[in-house]
Amino acid sequence: MKNPKDYITQNKDRFINxxxxxxxxxxxxxxxxFSQDVLDASETIKTxxxxxxxxxxxxxxTDGYPIVYGEKIIDPNLxxxxxxxxxxxxxADPLELWDSPPYEPVIKKTDLHxxxxxxxxxxxxxxxxxxxxxxxxxxxxxxxxxPCNVKxxxxxxxxxxxxNLGIYVANNKEKLANDIILISDTGMIxxxxxxxTTGLRGLSYVEVEVTGPNRDLHSGLYGGAVANPINILAxxxxxxxxxxxxxxxxxxxxxxxxxxxEERAEMAKAPFSLEDYQDALAIESVYGEKxxxxxxxxxxxxTLDVNGIWGGYxxxxxxTVIASQAFAKISxxxxxxxxxxxxxxxxxxxxERIAPKGVxxxxxxxxxxxxxxxxxxxxxYKAASKAYETTFGKKPIPQRSGxxxxxxxxxxxxxxxxxxxxxxxxxxxxxxxxxxxxGVWNYLKGIETIPYFYQNFTEMKx
Amino acid sequence: MKNPKDYITQNKDRFINxxxxxxxxxxxxxxxxFSQDVLDASETIKTxxxxxxxxxxxxxxTDGYPIVYGEKIIDPNLxxxxxxxxxxxxxADPLELWDSPPYEPVIKKTDLHxxxxxxxxxxxxxxxxxxxxxxxxxxxxxxxxxPCNVKxxxxxxxxxxxxNLGIYVANNKEKLANDIILISDTGMIxxxxxxxTTGLRGLSYVEVEVTGPNRDLHSGLYGGAVANPINILAxxxxxxxxxxxxxxxxxxxxxxxxxxxEERAEMAKAPFSLEDYQDALAIESVYGEKxxxxxxxxxxxxTLDVNGIWGGYxxxxxxTVIASQAFAKISxxxxxxxxxxxxxxxxxxxxERIAPKGVxxxxxxxxxxxxxxxxxxxxxYKAASKAYETTFGKKPIPQRSGxxxxxxxxxxxxxxxxxxxxxxxxxxxxxxxxxxxxGVWNYLKGIETIPYFYQNFTEMKx
Numbered sequence: 001m002k003n004p005k006d007y008i009t010q011n012k013d014r015f016i017n018x019x020x021x022x023x024x025x026x027x028x029x030x031x032x033x034f035s036q037d038v039l040d041a042s043e044t045i046k047t048x049x050x051x052x053x054x055x056x057x058x059x060x061x062t063d064g065y066p067i068v069y070g071e072k073i074i075d076p077n078l079x080x081x082x083x084x085x086x087x088x089x090x091x092a093d094p095l096e097l098w099d100s101p102p103y104e105p106v107i108k109k110t111d112l113h114x115x116x117x118x119x120x121x122x123x124x125x126x127x128x129x130x131x132x133x134x135x136x137x138x139x140x141x142x143x144x145x146x147p148c149n150v151k152x153x154x155x156x157x158x159x160x161x162x163x164n165l166g167i168y169v170a171n172n173k174e175k176l177a178n179d180i181i182l183i184s185d186t187g188m189i190x191x192x193x194x195x196x197t198t199g200l201r202g203l204s205y206v207e208v209e210v211t212g213p214n215r216d217l218h219s220g221l222y223g224g225a226v227a228n229p230i231n232i233l234a235x236x237x238x239x240x241x242x243x244x245x246x247x248x249x250x251x252x253x254x255x256x257x258x259x260x261x262e263e264r265a266e267m268a269k270a271p272f273s274l275e276d277y278q279d280a281l282a283i284e285s286v287y288g289e290k291x292x293x294x295x296x297x298x299x300x301x302x303t304l305d306v307n308g309i310w311g312g313y314x315x316x317x318x319x320t321v322i323a324s325q326a327f328a329k330i331s332x333x334x335x336x337x338x339x340x341x342x343x344x345x346x347x348x349x350x351x352e353r354i355a356p357k358g359v360x361x362x363x364x365x366x367x368x369x370x371x372x373x374x375x376x377x378x379x380x381y382k383a384a385s386k387a388y389e390t391t392f393g394k395k396p397i398p399q400r401s402g403x404x405x406x407x408x409x410x411x412x413x414x415x416x417x418x419x420x421x422x423x424x425x426x427x428x429x430x431x432x433x434x435x436x437x438x439g440v441w442n443y444l445k446g447i448e449t450i451p452y453f454y455q456n457f458t459e460m461k462x
Numbered sequence: 463m464k465n466p467k468d469y470i471t472q473n474k475d476r477f478i479n480x481x482x483x484x485x486x487x488x489x490x491x492x493x494x495x496f497s498q499d500v501l502d503a504s505e506t507i508k509t510x511x512x513x514x515x516x517x518x519x520x521x522x523x524t525d526g527y528p529i530v531y532g533e534k535i536i537d538p539n540l541x542x543x544x545x546x547x548x549x550x551x552x553x554a555d556p557l558e559l560w561d562s563p564p565y566e567p568v569i570k571k572t573d574l575h576x577x578x579x580x581x582x583x584x585x586x587x588x589x590x591x592x593x594x595x596x597x598x599x600x601x602x603x604x605x606x607x608x609p610c611n612v613k614x615x616x617x618x619x620x621x622x623x624x625x626n627l628g629i630y631v632a633n634n635k636e637k638l639a640n641d642i643i644l645i646s647d648t649g650m651i652x653x654x655x656x657x658x659t660t661g662l663r664g665l666s667y668v669e670v671e672v673t674g675p676n677r678d679l680h681s682g683l684y685g686g687a688v689a690n691p692i693n694i695l696a697x698x699x700x701x702x703x704x705x706x707x708x709x710x711x712x713x714x715x716x717x718x719x720x721x722x723x724e725e726r727a728e729m730a731k732a733p734f735s736l737e738d739y740q741d742a743l744a745i746e747s748v749y750g751e752k753x754x755x756x757x758x759x760x761x762x763x764x765t766l767d768v769n770g771i772w773g774g775y776x777x778x779x780x781x782t783v784i785a786s787q788a789f790a791k792i793s794x795x796x797x798x799x800x801x802x803x804x805x806x807x808x809x810x811x812x813x814e815r816i817a818p819k820g821v822x823x824x825x826x827x828x829x830x831x832x833x834x835x836x837x838x839x840x841x842x843y844k845a846a847s848k849a850y851e852t853t854f855g856k857k858p859i860p861q862r863s864g865x866x867x868x869x870x871x872x873x874x875x876x877x878x879x880x881x882x883x884x885x886x887x888x889x890x891x892x893x894x895x896x897x898x899x900x901g902v903w904n905y906l907k908g909i910e911t912i913p914y915f916y917q918n919f920t921e922m923k924x
Contacts, residue, residue, distance in 0.1 A: 030777065030778060030779030030780065030781065031778055031779065090781055091775065091777055091779075091781055093775070093777065097677070097678070159780075160779050160780060161780065187683070203682075203782070205780045205782070212743075212745060213743040213745055214744035215559070215743075215892060216556070216559070216894065216896060217743075217894070217895060218893050218894040219765075219767045219793055220795055220863070220865030220866050221649070221863070221864050221889050221893075222743075223765040223793075223864060224750050224751060224763055224764075224765030224767075224795065225749075225757075225760040225864075226748055226749055226750070227748075228767050228768060230699075230768040230770070230771050230790075231699060231700075231703070231767065234695070235703075237692075237693060237697075237700075238697040238699075238701070239700070241697075281674075281675035281677075281679075283674060283675055283820050283821075284820060284822075285689075286687055286688055286689075286820065287687075287689035287819070288686050288687050288688070289686060295687075298685060298686050298687040302686075303681075303685040305686075305690045305692075306692040306696065306773075306774065307774050307784070307785075308774035308776045308781070309696070309771055309774060309776070310772045310773075310776040311768075311770065311772075312769050312770035312791070313553065313555070313769055313770040313791060314771070314772040314789075315492065315553055315555065316492060316493055317493065317622050318623065318667045318669075318828045319492065319621075319770070319791070320665070320667070320769060320793055320866075320894060321770075321894050321895070322767055323770070326771065327776075328692075329776075329780060329781070331681055331685075331780070331782055333681065333686065356749065357746055357747035357749070358745050358746060358747040358748065358749040359745075360746075366780045401683070402682045402683050402684070402686070402687075403680065427683050431683075432678065432679070432681075432781065432782060432783050433679060433680065433783070434677060434678060
């Protein structure tokens with residue numbers, strides 16, 4: 001394969017501008033207020049796939065947001081790569097913490113991105129990373145170097161649990177048949193420390209509701225005499241971790257995969273500075289499960305975090321009220337062998353059991369997904385590793401991620417193929433946070449690296 | 463004194479309509495969005511005082527919302543009653559729980575108010591109860607029966623801590639000089655069980671802020687590895703009560719007045735049905751400090767309640783975020799001898815001390831006030847008791863309230879006079895809650911009872 005660098009240099013401005021246009025669409029799947037924008041984003045993706053060289057690109061309706069399907073089949077006897085990505089984004093709030101509006105992309109230099117980074121919601125997760133694949137296809141098609149078949153499946157509900165994608169995949173196994181699935185929706189260690197994600201955590205996301213009295217009460221007249229749902233919720237949440245920060249939900253750890261000391265020693269070799277980590281977050285100390293390091297806590301260990309809490313008077317000033325209800329959104333990151341549906345049930349029954357008399361509790365499961373591990377002795381992994389070696393000049397490190405892409409386990413089950421997670425973002429890119437950004441260097445490096453994967457994979461498959 | 467009933471019957475519709483007009487003004491002192499409405503309410507009060515018969519009614523500016531001062535001095539040698547009330551109201555949210563809009567008053571019958579109740583924010587607390595005094599004055603002046611001097615001091619910041627009233631009182635001692643202070647901002651046991659409030663709890667209201675990482679984080683990448691401010695806040699709040707629901711803030715109970723077993727036995731004689739109490743709130747069980755009854759817990763015992771909590775993603779759907787910050791509004795009801803400023807300091811240092819490494823904590827005091835006890839062997843109490851006996855046909859029960867009117871202790875200190883708390887609302891009137899209401903019967907009964915207090919007090923003072 002010819003070095004893609006020349007093509008990328010010639011088309012760099014266009015590549016960036018096309019992504020910027022896509023980022024201007026506030027395709028927030030969690031909030032119905034943005035539903036037209038989510039649909040607009042799907043149309044934009046369809047058009048871009050056709051322009052990049054797909055023979056077919058279609059909007060496939062679901063019960064939720066549509067899936068954009070595209071393909072370029074050059075020879076049924078050649079291997080097929082299925083690219084998965086998503087065009088929906090996380091909500092942007094809290095808006096006041098953004099330095100520039102989330103849907104008005106700007107390029108600014110940062111310490112880690114001296115060549116500039118595009119600041120916008122979705123720049124890294126996942127519009128920017130997904131669009132690398134569209135542009136990599138363009139390069140291969142326009143320069144007549146596509147070595148195999150390619151299919152695209154770009155969904156619009158990843159940030160809300162991919163419920164309809166599961167149904168779509170199960171109903172379209174033949175159409176989606178492939179030899180390997182390629183996803184860029186994870187990160188790498190650093191621009192000079194490339195890595196490939198070999199593990200993902202599973203997820204169980206629930207919402208809990210604690211109801212006490214049938215109406216808000218005056219805290220003077222009733223304070224001290226009835227269960228205050230906020231105090232009770234706080235107490236229940238607090239009890240979900242013990243003094244060693246182990247999770248107390250009965251049965252929670254039963255199926256957790258325990259790594260051998262060799263595996264943990266291998267993990268510990270990844271470059272990591274606790275001081276830098278703490279400095280970057282402006283915290284005095286890390287915090288987590290006793291007996292595990294920071295990198296273990298956020299990758300091979302399951303966790304339980306409150307993602308949102310609300311109840312009572314949260315406006316300006318003071319209101320002396322005892323709220324009738326209090327709410328929290330709680331998510332658990334799971335490790336391989338923990339079944340998310342089983343964990344959701346364990347959580348629900350535990351949470352209902354620990355509610356004191358005087359309140360009632362409701363647990364509503366939101367969504368979830370299984371964890372995943374990619375073996376590193378497969379052709380897919382080796383093809384990716386060699387591609388990074390070519391473009392980064394060094395071998396990438398296999399790394400377990402703490403994040404979740406719930407659909408990956410389902411792909412393996414339904415489509416019987418492995419997934420390779422080639423992520424080019426950095427942990428510090430603030431995905432899901434205000435001021436999300438994606439390095440211009442990383443964006444272009446992804447476009448450069450992906451074609452080598454196609455070449456390596458096709459050759460190794462022969 | 464002639465029986466006021468005839469005058470009230472003749473003017474009933476006008477009395478109700480005037481109150482309804484006042485209730486249409488959304489004078490929410492806690493929210494700057496309503497500042498013009500708060501000012502409008504003060505003007506309305508001024509006008510109504512003049513129309514009721516005051517010789518002077520003035521708007522007195524403060525650093526916050528103004529105080530409406532009115533007076534009718536008939537003879538400097540006669541006793542003077544100072545009426546205190548407030549024209550500001552609590553915020554109305556959560557708006558969706560109101561059956562009718564909070565500032566569009568409607569009269570509806572309820573089980574406890576078969577003659578109808580006025581539903582509107584402020585109907586009971588305190589516009590309705592305050593306006594009884596304006597109409598009682600009108601009756602006494604128009605029928606030429608006012609037996610003594612009267613002064614009005616109606617403020618607009620009661621719901622946010624009365625900060626400027628304290629300054630105003632300290633600076634206007636001579637103008638406000640009086641023999642007794644009369645307030646209707648409390649409740650009574652039932653329409654057929656009149657009671658006079660003889661004790662109020664003090665209050666310390668604070669806002670707490672827990673800060674972890676310097677930005678919102680992705681819960682997959684950082685979950686389990688850094689202190690989650692919401693989980694930490696929940697844990698800190700949970701630790702503020704022990705397993706017996708005693709408050710754990712060091713030194714909190716040091717100055718708490720412990721009642722004798724005789725006094726507690728006396729209290730236990732007040733009519734109370736635990737079953738009715740629980741049914742009215744739709745709770746299966748009460749909840750509170752071990753060793754005390756419900757009526758003790760909400761009157762003679764100090765409490766700590768979270769009035770509001772928020773942090774992270776609280777919109778629709780799911781967001782897998784670890785919030786940078788979490789917040790709560792916490793109030794403590796205090797009993798006589800607990801000093802609110804000392805308690806606020808004890809709380810602040812306790813809360814800062816229990817914060818784990820990995821987060822920082824900020825405690826911002828909102829406002830507070832001392833508790834208060836009225837002796838029942840004074841002329842003021844006896845004059846009120848006799849007035850109730852005349853209009854209700856039975857002696858009122860002296861009762862400690864769990865609520866707070868922080869300014870009462872200050873009045874005693876600065877003006878050296880006692881306060882009589884003649885409340886005509888019911889605990890079930892939902893003050894500070896959605897669907898606040900005030901019985902039409904109670905409103906008119908207040909107007910009927912108040913003139914007898916003036917008469918009794920003036921005679922007993924001779």
